Amino acid sequence: MSKSNSMLRLDKYLADLSVGTRTEVKQLIRKGRVMVNGNTIIVPETKVNSNQDRISVDGRELSYVHLEYYMLNKPAGVVSASNDKKQTTVVDLIEEAKRKDLFPVGRLDKDTEGLLIITNDGDLAHQLLSPKKHVDKVYFARLRDPLKKEDEEAFASGLTIDEEFTALPAVLKRVSEREAYVTIREGKFHQIKRMFEAVKNEVVYLKRISMGSLNLDENLSLGEYRELTEDEIKALRSSK
Structure with a gap:
């Protein structure tokens, strides 16, 4: 600086x-x-x-800290926001934060769990969220109904959600009859849920497990967090 x-x-x-x-x-x-x-x-x-x-x-x-970076394993019931007068936010969970200007990189629905980056680095957030950067985001989804053979092809082709939104091609990898990993490069409102609705199914549980080069630390229980390492930060900055 x-x-x-x-x-x-x-x-x-x-x-x-x-x-x-x-x-x-x-x-x-x-x-x-x-x-x-x-x-x-x-x-x-x-x-x-x-x-x-x-x-x-x-x-x-x-000790003045210019930038902070945390990995949070977001629990359900917490909102992806910096502040909220009525509800607990993901930033509220970062008890060791030194800065007052932290925010979540992107949003996870209130009932969605998993990886969330909390920082005050606006440049990094823009890089990870910009559609032009094509940063992969991987989710684990549990579904109401069994997956169909044609679902993988439908996701790979790009799904028309409604008149205003057509999802870009995504990767659907079946884990079991009702479980799958989904890789997307967008982050539209309720996107994973809306994509499964488009193939006549419903998400009953959703968890983000990676974003770009960063994988959710398996040692973090729900609601726990840790600071990102220098190597993790460098890798995120070079995410393509």
Whole structure:
């Protein structure tokens, strides 16, 4: 990050790290509870270098994090959103988050489980979600009715869902009579469910197991998460 981009107002620095709202952190600063490089600072507008300056609140030193990346095994009943006044969101589950600007990369339906990336890296999110990038997303689906022989061909040909949406060709890989893996390169609203409805079937359970190069960590129980490794982040950035 360039030197110019690393210079921030002290109140923004603290708010970015969820120390409090902008109003709350201004009060902290004015009360003399914030130190920069060992000096008490009482002016919220003071510019600090997020890469170099040592900043502490009530004696606790902070470490500025520009970007965060988490893998979440999303449980059913949680909404794919950054905030919601009535329901628990996927971002609410990331208890160790240092930033306040995290968001889910794409959406999983409320009743859908599995892999979800939580980050504040907008460039990476755009790359993974852009239809032009053709990033594969693999789901495990359990169905109400047995799969038919012609379903694989129908998915491979591209399904007309309704007048406004024709799904791009997808890969349907049968696992058992009522179970299959589905690989898509889009992320339309209720897409997997709507594709099976188009072949007169119904999804009763759905779980995303991979996105681009990233596979769901089998060690993560539902609702658990971990930070992505540097190698995983690099691989995602090069996803095609």
